[in-house]
Structures are given as structure tokens and as C-alpha cells.
Amino acid sequence: MAVVNDSSIPNDAILLRVLLPGWTCLKNSRYRPTTHAFIDGRTGEVSCFIVGPGVEAEVRRMFPDFEIATVPANVIRGSGFAIERRPGECTGFNGDPGAHVVIGAPDEVTRREYERRAKKIAVHLETTILPSK
Amino acid sequence: MSPAYQSPNWTQVQRIERSRSNARMDVISRPFFGASPRLARVMEVEEAPWLAGALEELRALKAAGRDVPGLGDFRIAEETMDRARQLLTLEPLRRLAAPSVVPFSGGGLALSWNAKGRDLTLSIYPSEREITYARTSQDDVVLEDGVIAEEAELGKIVDRYLSSFI
Numbered sequence: 001m002a003v004v005n006d007s008s009i010p011n012d013a014i015l016l017r018v019l020l021p022g023w024t025c026l027k028n029s030r031y032r033p034t035t036h037a038f039i040d041g042r043t044g045e046v047s048c049f050i051v052g053p054g055v056e057a058e059v060r061r062m063f064p065d066f067e068i069a070t071v072p073a074n075v076i077r078g079s080g081f082a083i084e085r086r087p088g089e090c091t092g093f094n095g096d097p098g099a100h101v102v103i104g105a106p107d108e109v110t111r112r113e114y115e116r117r118a119k120k121i122a123v124h125l126e127t128t129i130l131p132s133k
Numbered sequence: 134m135s136p137a138y139q140s141p142n143w144t145q146v147q148r149i150e151r152s153r154s155n156a157r158m159d160v161i162s163r164p165f166f167g168a169s170p171r172l173a174r175v176m177e178v179e180e181a182p183w184l185a186g187a188l189e190e191l192r193a194l195k196a197a198g199r200d201v202p203g204l205g206d207f208r209i210a211e212e213t214m215d216r217a218r219q220l221l222t223l224e225p226l227r228r229l230a231a232p233s234v235v236p237f238s239g240g241g242l243a244l245s246w247n248a249k250g251r252d253l254t255l256s257i258y259p260s261e262r263e264i265t266y267a268r269t270s271q272d273d274v275v276l277e278d279g280v281i282a283e284e285a286e287l288g289k290i291v292d293r294y295l296s297s298f299i
Contacts, residue, residue, distance in 0.1 A: 028273055037237075
């Protein structure tokens, strides 16, 4: 399913992506998320949260034992993915409902192209992993 | 009998013949890469010491899989499990070390090998017969990627991955 880009989300917005154990790697002395952190095998849509007042704290409350990646919106778009708001699609999230978004391809793409775009996000130097608190 | 054949859910296996000459198994299975039933060479657990552990890891991921709002849906379909088990037992993978088995959102499974900074990743998508692969260099550059269409191709990909260490 194609993700419809929401242009009201500025390019300098920062998105948080919660990481499963196993979705991180050390490459070239750099600790980063793996491609699979940005892939969904069924819908092609991956949940993220736009940083805003209290959002990181709420995400950490929901996922206390998980690492969190940060990705600027321009990196996501520049890699060929779109960002779409999905308020109300994240049960248990008590922060600003508008902070919940999904990212994914805005067009029909092959698996290979989809993975290539996800990898671009994962390896981008502006994609980081937040220090644990 | 290897643990791979004890799974009651591995319904794809229709007939097993033990070869007297080399003690491996020939399995006539539903198509893994192709479109029609075929004879696949598979390995026994003795040939890959990591196999039993990897299959156990799969079972644990299946048992733990759930839909987590804000993170992803990690419920793994039985068909995806079957394909992962079958993939793990294919002969070309016998030459590799233990893979790391990681789920991805949407009920997918990824098998990854990393040595000296070089990666080989196979991704099993749910509800499709497609397996994708990606091989990357020490510099994190994708050397090759795509969809694996047949087992022979998997063998060649493994060959190229292993020869990159020479």
C-alpha cells in the first residue's frame, strides 16, 4: 500500500523509530540501525513518532528496554520513502496522537527497490541511535 | 532423525528418502523457489552444528510473535516458518556459519551472516514465495541484491560471499 506524503511535516522534523534487539549493527565503527528496522513485509508501512514535547519520554515509557533510532524527515524523503500521519493507530501511546506516523514507499516498487530505499535510511550518516537513558 | 524432520508443522515435506551412500536426505517438497515440486538436497543437523539452534530460535520467535502498536506486527505465519525451516536446511547454507535470525515487521524473517564486516542477508517475506538477498562489503556498500529465483542461484551467492574472504 502506498504511503501518502504529508507535506505539513517539515523536512527538519526528527522521527523516532523503536528498534528491536537485532535491528542494530556496527559497520565502519558506526553503530546504526539495520535495513530491517525500516521494512514491513506485509503493509510496507513502518511506525515512527515525530519528536515533539514529551514524545520521546512517552515512547521510552512504552518501550523501556528498546533502543531508539532518530531519522530526519529529509533523510526519509530523500531515500524515496514518504511520511504519513496516522493518529489513533498506536494503541497505548499517550502523547500527541498526531506524532504517530508511518513511513514507506509512496509508489509501487519491487521488493529490491523497497529494500534499497530502506537501506539508504539505515546507512545515512544523519540516522543515529539515541543513547540509553 | 534430525530435529528439522520432527516438526509437525513442516507440511511441505511429502517424502523423505535417506541416501545410503552419503547419509544426506533427498526431499521431494513443494516448490521453494520454483513453480513445481522438485527434488531438493538438504542437509542434516550433523552437517551444520548451528542448525538445531537456528531452528530453536525460529520456534522461539514464532512463540513470542505479537502485534506491537508503534513497533510492528511480529506474528509469523506457519507458511513463513515452513519456508524459513526449509531454507535453513538447503545445502548451500551448510558452508556458512550460524546465521542470526531476526524478525521484521509484517511477519517477515531475516537470516544474516556477518564476518569481517561483510554481510549476507536473506529476507523471507510472508505470503510470497520470494526470498530477497543482499550482500554488502566492509564499507557498507551493497555489492549485489535481488530476488533468489532458484536454489542454484543461492549456491552461487554463497560462493561469492565466501570467495570475498579469500
